[in-house]
Structure formats: structure tokens, C-alpha cells
Amino acid sequence: MEYIIGIILLISFFGLAYYCIKGHNLMIGFLLITLLWTILPIGGTLFASEAFLASNPILQFGKDNTLIAALNKIYQSAPEGWGTTLVNVCWGAWFGRVLMDTGIASTLIRKTVELGGDKPFVTVALLNIVTALIFTAMTGAGPVIAIGVIVLPILMSLGIPKSVALFTFMGSVASGIYLNPVNFAQYRAFFIKPEEMPEFTLGWYASHWGYAALVIMLVATTVLAAFYLKRAKTVHAWAAQTRSTASEQKNAPFYTLLLPIVPVILKIWLDFSVIGGFVIAGFLALFLCGRMSGTFKENCQLVNKLFYDGVVDTAPLVGFLLTLPMFNQVAAYASPYFKVILGNVMPKSEIVVCIVFAVLLCMGLFRGPMTLVGCGAATLGVLSNVASFSVPFLYAVFAIPTITVNIGSCITQSWVAWGLAYTKVESRDFLKLSIPNAYLTGVLQYVATFIMLGGLGAAWFL
Amino acid sequence: MKKEEFRNALKPITDGLFGKQRTSVYERPHFDVRPIEDMMNDLAEIDPVEWYSYAFSREPLNGKFNEEQRKEWMEKSLACGREYAQKVCEKYQTRDPKKLAQAMGMDISFPEFPEKTDRVLFAEYRVPNKICIYMDAVKKGEKLFDRPGISNLLTEGLDISRLLLAHELFHHVEEQYHHEIFTKTEKVRLWSLGFLRNDSNVIAFSEIAAMGFAQEIMGITYSPYIMDVFLVYGYSPEEASGLYEEMMVCAGRTPRTA
Numbered sequence: 001m002e003y004i005i006g007i008i009l010l011i012s013f014f015g016l017a018y019y020c021i022k023g024h025n026l027m028i029g030f031l032l033i034t035l036l037w038t039i040l041p042i043g044g045t046l047f048a049s050e051a052f053l054a055s056n057p058i059l060q061f062g063k064d065n066t067l068i069a070a071l072n073k074i075y076q077s078a079p080e081g082w083g084t085t086l087v088n089v090c091w092g093a094w095f096g097r098v099l100m101d102t103g104i105a106s107t108l109i110r111k112t113v114e115l116g117g118d119k120p121f122v123t124v125a126l127l128n129i130v131t132a133l134i135f136t137a138m139t140g141a142g143p144v145i146a147i148g149v150i151v152l153p154i155l156m157s158l159g160i161p162k163s164v165a166l167f168t169f170m171g172s173v174a175s176g177i178y179l180n181p182v183n184f185a186q187y188r189a190f191f192i193k194p195e196e197m198p199e200f201t202l203g204w205y206a207s208h209w210g211y212a213a214l215v216i217m218l219v220a221t222t223v224l225a226a227f228y229l230k231r232a233k234t235v236h237a238w239a240a241q242t243r244s245t246a247s248e249q250k251n252a253p254f255y256t257l258l259l260p261i262v263p264v265i266l267k268i269w270l271d272f273s274v275i276g277g278f279v280i281a282g283f284l285a286l287f288l289c290g291r292m293s294g295t296f297k298e299n300c301q302l303v304n305k306l307f308y309d310g311v312v313d314t315a316p317l318v319g320f321l322l323t324l325p326m327f328n329q330v331a332a333y334a335s336p337y338f339k340v341i342l343g344n345v346m347p348k349s350e351i352v353v354c355i356v357f358a359v360l361l362c363m364g365l366f367r368g369p370m371t372l373v374g375c376g377a378a379t380l381g382v383l384s385n386v387a388s389f390s391v392p393f394l395y396a397v398f399a400i401p402t403i404t405v406n407i408g409s410c411i412t413q414s415w416v417a418w419g420l421a422y423t424k425v426e427s428r429d430f431l432k433l434s435i436p437n438a439y440l441t442g443v444l445q446y447v448a449t450f451i452m453l454g455g456l457g458a459a460w461f462l
Numbered sequence: 463m464k465k466e467e468f469r470n471a472l473k474p475i476t477d478g479l480f481g482k483q484r485t486s487v488y489e490r491p492h493f494d495v496r497p498i499e500d501m502m503n504d505l506a507e508i509d510p511v512e513w514y515s516y517a518f519s520r521e522p523l524n525g526k527f528n529e530e531q532r533k534e535w536m537e538k539s540l541a542c543g544r545e546y547a548q549k550v551c552e553k554y555q556t557r558d559p560k561k562l563a564q565a566m567g568m569d570i571s572f573p574e575f576p577e578k579t580d581r582v583l584f585a586e587y588r589v590p591n592k593i594c595i596y597m598d599a600v601k602k603g604e605k606l607f608d609r610p611g612i613s614n615l616l617t618e619g620l621d622i623s624r625l626l627l628a629h630e631l632f633h634h635v636e637e638q639y640h641h642e643i644f645t646k647t648e649k650v651r652l653w654s655l656g657f658l659r660n661d662s663n664v665i666a667f668s669e670i671a672a673m674g675f676a677q678e679i680m681g682i683t684y685s686p687y688i689m690d691v692f693l694v695y696g697y698s699p700e701e702a703s704g705l706y707e708e709m710m711v712c713a714g715r716t717p718r719t720a
Contacts, residue, residue, distance in 0.1 A: 117662025233589040240690040242701040
């Protein structure tokens with residue numbers, strides 16, 4: 001019977017992949033699959049063989065492991081546990097809004113352009129570096145759009161073809177996300193509970209793999225952009241820019257331009273609280289840029305408004321991310337059935353995992369079975385339960401299709417979709433540039449993963 | 463309590479219970495909508511040189527320049543555009559942008575992509591000889607010719623696609639004469655460090671000169687920059703009013719109230 005249930009679960013996994021690729025609502029999709037994966041594995045214990053149940057204590061319900069306790073774990077404790085990550089997301093979104101409101105982000109971009117001038121490649125390279133630095137701290141569609149409406153017209157006014165401008169901007173945003181503490185906390189929660197493995201900090205991750213991942217993506221994106229620029233023809237466009245640029249035109253004081261990287265540096269260098277870093281750097285930005293010069297009441301309203309706007313920026317993801325922990329938890333109950341079916345098929349050595357994932361990178365596109373912000377959460381559930389890998393290794397293996405492929409190269413990413421509409425680039429023209437980048441970057445990152453995170457000691461296993 | 467007041471009082475509760483959440487999304491700035499004829503009237507009165515502040519507001523290096531420089535470069539760039547318009551018209555013995563384009567061997571297409579209001583694309587020139595005139599914006603603009611006074615104001619029988627084509631033709635002319643033309647030879651020093659230095663062209667020079675070129679060829683008295691408002695109006699009168707306000711303030715004038 002366990003074979004039949006395993007096969008049904010496997011079919012439902014591919015059904016979920018199809019559902020995600022079709023672009024349906026992720027939150028509802030994961031809620032439905034959680035329900036199905038609760039009913040089948042738990043109901044399946046009534047029909048499974050004695051030997052199967054005996055070898056899987058998680059499926060032995062009784063006095064010590066009651067059914068209600070299991071259900072509570074799935075539907076209550078799991079999403080509650082993710083709450084600690086959610087607060088990081090909210091404060092990160094607030095900090096992003098502060099950088100936009102104070103003009104720090106836009107000043108950084110403008111000053112960078114003033115260094116590069118009309119030389120497209122120099123300006124692209126400099127803007128890529130600055131964009132990546134900015135997005136080590138900022139996150140969400142709002143900040144990407146806010147920076148995009150400054151960067152993209154500049155790149156296009158330099159005669160850079162719009163598809164190259166869009167691809168290089170989105171690539172550099174994604175490369176910054178490799179060191180973003182909010183994204184790190186978000187993805188870390190897919191693998192372990194926040195309190196588990198305290199040594200797996202942003203600092204450890206950055207020095208062992210994160211810096212390399214960022215640099216690889218940044219360099220690959222810039223080199224490819226240079227290659228495309230060499231082949232592309234210069235374009236001049238007459239377009240009316242109607243979005244209000246009032247907030248983008250003010251210049252923030254020079255010394256405040258360092259503030260975007262303060263939270264990340266504090267976190268990596270001192271393992272200082274991420275939220276503390278956001279609060280310190282955020283209020284410093286508001287005071288130093290003269291945004292707190294009103295009455296106490298006005299200042300309170302400003303801080304409150306920025307927080308509100310920031311939370312709205314991240315709202316579309318929150319429902320999905322609060323459903324995912326339920327799914328991650330229920331995957332533990334489904335994994336014995338998967339083991340029966342896939343136990344001999346799933347890769348068990350690190351080198352094979354790296355090669356297979358590098359070959360299948362394209363499956364991170366369209367919310368496919370490789371990306372954590374899509375159907376990849378299900379793949380992780382299966383892989384981590386049928387084979388044993390260290391947490392940092394597994395993190396890197398899934399971060400690559402999630403960040404490089406999905407966030408940086410896929411048209412299903414909300415801000416990429418916005419960018420396509422904004423620049424009038426055809427989806428296929430964007431994908432023609434972004435998919436080679438996803439493969440070039442991804443393969444190099446898997447090589448780095450195997451070299452830097454392969455063969456970690458027992459302390460890094462759960 | 464009246465029925466309406468009672469309904470309003472209950473609305474938040476029913477919305478909460480039955481899922482009619484009023485989610486806040488990004489709100490674009492709001493502007494008072496003015497009639498297009500009034501806006502065109504005001505903008506057409508602005509002398510082409512007085513557009514310098516608006517023209518440079520889209521320039522990536524704008525932060526490095528002062529008002530005096532902007533005004534001086536505006537005059538020089540406009541003069542450059544007009545000079546080359548005369549040169550080209552003499553060379554090809556026509557003032558019709560379509561015939562000029564044909565004589566220059568241009569490959570012109572007229573795609574009809576739907577546009578969004580945050581960035582309305584009118585036309586593009588791609589090196590060496592491709593020009594795209596985006597007809598969605600043009601057709602929306604042509605519908606406005608029926609409005610009273612517009613046709614007279616913008617010159618009887620103005621062909622918008624020809625105006626856009628003339629603008630883009632300048633970029634081709636610029637490529638042909640890049641060794642001598644002002645827009646390509648005038649450079650600004652961005653930084654220098656010992657023997658290292660970075661001198662750069664200014665993108666705004668090209669765009670301003672292209673406006674001067676188009677104005678000269680089409681024989682119009684106003685700056686073609688007013689097309690930014692005219693063509694956006696077909697998509698969003700509110701966004702066009704926002705642009706109008708910006709242009710008027712840039713020209714040191716007070717925008718009329720709605």
C-alpha cells in the first residue's frame with residue numbers, strides 16, 4: 001500500500017509543479033497540497049505494512065505521538081515558528097522605504113552614473129555593483145521598482161538596448177540578495193527552525209559561500225552584459241517619463257551613502273541583530289537626511305507611514321511564506337512514502353547533487369520544482385528526507401535556482417514582470433539573455449558550492 | 463441613524479468578514495486634470511530655449527551642471543539641430559521626413575504596442591538605420607485633433623508620425639557626422655586623477671538637438687517637447703497634467719489651475 005500512496009504523492013508533486021508553472025496562486029496551491037499530504041500519509045498508516053510502520057516512528061501514532069499533536073505541529077507550530085522570520089521581513093521592508101524616502105538610494109545611483117558618464121559598459125559595471133550593494137539591504141518589489149525607475153531610464157538613455165538594460169539590472173538585484181539578511185533568514189527557515197544550528201549565521205554563510213555567490217553572479221551578469229553590448233546596436237528613444245521624480249531628485253548627504261550596507265556589515269562582522277541594524281541605520285538615515293525635522297507627531301507619522309508602505313511591499317509574499325512552513329512540516333510525514341519510491345533514485349552524494357541541479361537549473365524557472373519560492377519547497381522536502389546532506393550545502397543547492405534563476409532570471413518574478421511592462425521588452429527577448437546568465441552563473445556557483453561547502457562535518461547535519 | 467449611515471458603519475465589519483479587503487497598493491501621485499487645449503496653449507508659448515530645465519531633468523549627469531551651463535548648452539544644441547536640418551534638407555532637396563528617411567536608406571516600422579502610463583514610448587532609432595514609430599501613442603494623439611482649437615494651435619494638418627520620424631532622423635544624422643557635430647564633440651570632464659580622466663558626452667545634447675532638428679524640418683513654432691504632454695494625454699489626462707505642471711515649473715511659469 002505504501003507504494004501506491006508514494007506514487008499518488010509523487011503525482012501530486014508533479015501536479016503542484018504544473019500548477020505553479022501555470023502561474024496560479026502559490027498560497028492556495030501549497031495549502032491544498034499540505035491538506036492532501038496530511039490526509040494521504042496519515043490515512044495511509046491504516047493500510048501500510050507492519051514493517052513499513054515499524055521502520056518509520058514518525059508514522060506511529062499513539063499516546064506519545066498523538067494525531068492531534070501531529071496536526072497541531074503542521075497547522076499551528078510550523079507557521080508560528082516562521083513568525084520570527086516575518087518580523088525581519090517587515091523591518092527590512094521599512095528600511096528599504098527609508099532609503100527610498102531619504103533619497104539615499106537614488107543619490108547613490110546618480111553619483112555612480114556621474115562616475116561612468118556616457119560609456120555604457122563602465123556605467124553598467126558601476127551600476128551593477130551599486131545595485132547589488134543596495135539590495136544586500138533592501139528587499140521586495142517596491143524598492144526594486146523604485147530603483148528600477150531611476151536605473152532603467154538612465155541605461156536606456158545611454159543607448160543600451162532595453163532588453164540588455166533590464167537583464168543586467170535584474171541580475172544585479174539578484175546578486176545583492178545573496179547577502180541580504182532578510183532573504184537569508186527567510187530561506188534558512190526552509191531548512192531549519194530559527195533556534196536550530198545557531199552557528200549557521202549570516203556571517204558564517206557569507207564568508208563560506210555568500211560572498212562567492214554574490215561575486216560570481218555580479219561578474220557573470222556584467223561580463224554577459226558587456227558581451228551583449230558589444231553585439232548590440234545603440235538605441236535612442238523618445239519616451240515620456242510620467243512617474244513623479246520629485247523624491248528622486250533630492251541629494252542625500254555624501255556620508256549617508258554608506259548607510260545601506262550598515263545592517264549587513266553589523267550582522268556579518270559582529271553578528272549584531274538584523275532588526276537592530278535596520279533600526280540604527282534607518283533612524284540615522286532619517287535624521288542625517290533631515291527627514292525628522294518636523295514636530296514629534298509628524299515624525300511619528302512619517303516613521304509609521306514608511307513602515308506601512310514597507311509592509312505593503314512585502315504583503316503579496318507573506319501569505320505564501322506563512323503557508324510554506326505547514327508544507328515543510330507535512331513533508332516529514334510524506335517522506336517515508338517517498339523513500340519507498342525514490343530511495344534508490346535520489347542522488348545521495350554531493351557531487352551528483354551539484355551536477356544534477358546544475359543540469360536542471362532551467363527547472364527553477366516558472367516557479368518550477370527547483371525554486372524555494374515555488375514548487376522547489378516540495379523537492380527540498382523529498383530530497384532532505386530521502387538523503388542526508390549538511391544544512392549549509394543544501395541551503396546553497398536550493399539558493400542558486402531560487403535566487404539566480406527565479407529571482408534574477410524568470411518572468412514570473414513580480415519585479416521582472418513589472419520591468420518587462422515598463423521597458424516594453426518582450427518576455428522571450430528577456431529570457432534569451434537571462435537564461436544563459438542563469439546557466440553561466442548557476443554552474444559556477446555549483447562548482448563553488450561543491451568546493452566550499454562539500455564534506456562539512458557532522459556538526460552541520462541535523 | 464439613516465439607512466445609509468448604518469450601512470457605512472457596518473461596512474468595515476462586513477468587508478472583514480466576507481473578505482472584501484481594501485488592500486492598499488502603490489498610489490501614483492494625483493494631479494488636477496486640465497483640458498488639453500489649455501495646456502497646449504500654455505506650453506506652445508514657451509520659447510524653445512526656455513525648455514532647458516525640463517530637457518536636462520532627464521539627463522543622467524544633470525547633477526553636475528549649473529543653470530548657466532544648461533541654458534548655454536540648450537542654445538548650442540538647438541542651433542546644432544537646426545543647422546543640420548537645413549544641411550540635410552539642402553542635400554536631399556526635400557523637407558518631408560518620410561522622403562528624407564527614404565533617401566537616407568532608413569528602415570522604418572510602425573508597431574502598435576499597447577503602452578502603459580508610467581513610460582510612454584513614442585519612437586526609437588536603432589543604429590545603423592532602423593526607426594520604430596509606435597503608433598499606439600500616435601493614434602491616441604490624432605484623436606485629440608477633433609478638440610476645439612487643437613488643430614490650429616499645433617499647425618493645421620500636423621502629422622505626428624512625421625514629427626517623431628524627424629526627431630529620430632537626427633540621431634542617424636548625428637551618427638553620420640559624429641566627428642564634427644556639436645552633440646558628439648562637446649564633452650564634459652567627469653573626473654580626473656593624475657593622467658587618468660573620464661570625459662563624457664551629454665545625452666541631453668542629442669535629444670535637444672533632435673528636437674531642434676524636428677522643429678526646423680516640420681516648420682513649427684513651438685518646441686516638440688510639448689508632444690510629451692499631448693501624446694500622454696491619450697493614455698491618462700491626469701499623468702499628462704502632471705507633466706504639464708512639471709514643464710511649466712521648469713520654465714519658471716505658474717501652471718494654470720484646473
